[in-house]
Amino acid sequence: MIGMQICDLPHSYDSMYTYYQKVIKGLPGQLAQHGLVSDEPVYVSLAGGTPACNVGLLHAMHQSTDFRSTKTFIYSPRPAKGELQPPAVPVRIDTYLTANELVKNLDELLTGYHYGQVKDLISKLNLPIHEFLKDILTFLDVLLLRRNTRYAEALTKLKTIGHSELKNTAFFQECLGQINKLDKGIQAHDDRQFGWTSCSEFRQVLHEHYWKLVTLYQLEEYNEWAIGMMTFYENLLRIKATHLLGFDRKQPSLTPEEEKVQFHKKLCDLNNRSFNGKREYPIKRGEYQRIISDSAPKSMLCKRHSWVRKLEKIYKQRNNVVHQFGGLTKSDIENVFGESDNWKKLLRQALNREFQIQINENPLDLIHKQLLEWIHKRLVA
Numbered sequence: 001m002i003g004m005q006i007c008d009l010p011h012s013y014d015s016m017y018t019y020y021q022k023v024i025k026g027l028p029g030q031l032a033q034h035g036l037v038s039d040e041p042v043y044v045s046l047a048g049g050t051p052a053c054n055v056g057l058l059h060a061m062h063q064s065t066d067f068r069s070t071k072t073f074i075y076s077p078r079p080a081k082g083e084l085q086p087p088a089v090p091v092r093i094d095t096y097l098t099a100n101e102l103v104k105n106l107d108e109l110l111t112g113y114h115y116g117q118v119k120d121l122i123s124k125l126n127l128p129i130h131e132f133l134k135d136i137l138t139f140l141d142v143l144l145l146r147r148n149t150r151y152a153e154a155l156t157k158l159k160t161i162g163h164s165e166l167k168n169t170a171f172f173q174e175c176l177g178q179i180n181k182l183d184k185g186i187q188a189h190d191d192r193q194f195g196w197t198s199c200s201e202f203r204q205v206l207h208e209h210y211w212k213l214v215t216l217y218q219l220e221e222y223n224e225w226a227i228g229m230m231t232f233y234e235n236l237l238r239i240k241a242t243h244l245l246g247f248d249r250k251q252p253s254l255t256p257e258e259e260k261v262q263f264h265k266k267l268c269d270l271n272n273r274s275f276n277g278k279r280e281y282p283i284k285r286g287e288y289q290r291i292i293s294d295s296a297p298k299s300m301l302c303k304r305h306s307w308v309r310k311l312e313k314i315y316k317q318r319n320n321v322v323h324q325f326g327g328l329t330k331s332d333i334e335n336v337f338g339e340s341d342n343w344k345k346l347l348r349q350a351l352n353r354e355f356q357i358q359i360n361e362n363p364l365d366l367i368h369k370q371l372l373e374w375i376h377k378r379l380v381a
Contacts, residue, residue, distance in 0.1 A: 006053065016056025024064045042067050046091060047076040062098065099379035102127075103372050110368040112219050115144040129378050135166045136375070142175065143364075147212070151183035171370035178363055182208060197243045203357050206236075210351065211362045214344065222328035226318040229343075233311055237288035237301055240354055244295040300350040307346040310336050 009015035044061050046054045061071060073091040102125070109118045119140045122133070129136070138161050145154035158176055161167050185201035209232055216225040289303040300307055314336045318328050330340065337343040351357040 006049075010050045011052055013052045013055055016050075016052045017059055018056075020056045020060035021063075024060050024066070028066050039070055042071045043088070044071055044073045045076055045088070046073055047078075099376055102379070103376045106375070107368070107372055110372070113143075113147050113215055113364075115140045115147065127379060129375065132164060132166055132378065135161045135164050139166065139172070139175075139371070142179070143367075146175075146179055146182070149186075151179050151186055154179050155183055166374070169370065169374060171367045171374070174370075175367050178204075178367075197239055197355070203355065206351060206355060206357055207359065208363070210347065210359055211364070213347070214362070217343075220330065222330065222333060223318055223322060225333075226315055226328055229311060229347075230315045232347075233301070233308070234285055234288070236350070236354065237285065237292065240296070240299065240301050241288045241291040244291060300353055307350060310343075310346075 006016075006019065044057065046058060058073070061067065061073075064071075074088040075091050076088045077086045079085045102121075105121065106118055109115075109121070119137050122136060122140075127133075138157060142154045142158045145151075145157065155176075158179065161172075166172055181201050181204050185199065185203070185205040188199050188202050189205070209228075213225060213228050213232060216222075216228055286303070289301070292299050293302050293304070296302075299305070302308065303312075314328070314333055317332060317336070321327055333343065334340055337346070348359045351359065
């Protein structure tokens with residue numbers, strides 16, 4: 001038997017956690033000196049001592065990788081007076097602790113759309129979900145494709161998940177329905193289907209991109225947020241201009257090339273420019289802004305609108321600091337937009353006024369929550 005005496009701070013949870021970490025780290029070496037190996041069964045008793053000792057031992061042993069698959073926590077009940085020592089009882093707290101701590105970590109990663117890190121964490125741990133592991137990893141790949149706006153590929157991969165329990169869950173069906181709708185919205189846009197700017201599927205695409213910007217801001221990725229904001233604004237400009245010029249619906253009498261030529265000629269008429277036939281679409285933000293200013297001067301997308309001026313100011317500031325190997329800060333954005341959430345309020349107003357889009361809850365929140373509940377249920381079963 002290897003005995004070690006605790007001589008200092010047995011009442012301190014922090015000290016006991018540190019102490020047991022150090023002891024457990026050196027335990028394989030001590031076992032080897034006694035001719036023992038660490039892959040033999042290890043029983044960890046949580047009876048006796050101070051609460052700090054037991055909690056410190058529990059957490060330190062739980063996080064040790066040397067005894068991950070060989071340890072068993074036990075509790076030795078105290079015998080009644082005059083009675084023999086009752087048998088030790090296995091403690092299931094290891095499973096419970098593992099599941100809850102893992103789910104908490106997964107929750108933080110999913111909130112930030114870090115699907116690759118979730119995959120890495122799940123695949124490296126020896127979890128009792130082997131029969132579902134492949135499908136879970138595939139589902140995370142689907143969410144990653146969705147994040148990167150690869151909706152058609154996400155649908156294809158989603159359909160590779162076999163007839164498992166996961167496929168019959170509410171969150172799987174919800175994800176399938178959402179991605180299918182987003183893919184149809186992109187197709188309507190690309191194919192110029194009739195009235196694509198007002199179809200619910202394409203409006204869902206804009207809704208999805210709003211929440212991507214919110215996520216970037218919450219993750220404090222302010223440079224990427226600024227790029228995403230300007231990209232989103234320029235897309236909104238193009239969509240609005242296309243609608244105002246009547247090119248948001250396919251014209252059966254024209255080929256796609258003829259449509260592009262006619263669109264550009266109409267744009268050049270507004271700008272008093274000549275069309276040389278080389279450019280298919282306008283490439284400058286100002287050209288779209290000119291269309292909207294002439295056709296819808298009260299639009300929130302006009303260059304002179306205060307929201308747009310703020311956006312262009314913070315984007316210019318972002319470009320300046322990036323060229324100096326720097327980055328935006330939250331205070332930089334608040335100095336331009338006002339209080340922290342004001343940019344979201346203004347963007348929601350623009351989406352509502354220009355495209356009649358009401359921003360609801362993040363559609364991925366429920367999917368993340370139900371996925372975690374499904375995993376947690378199987379970990380503690």
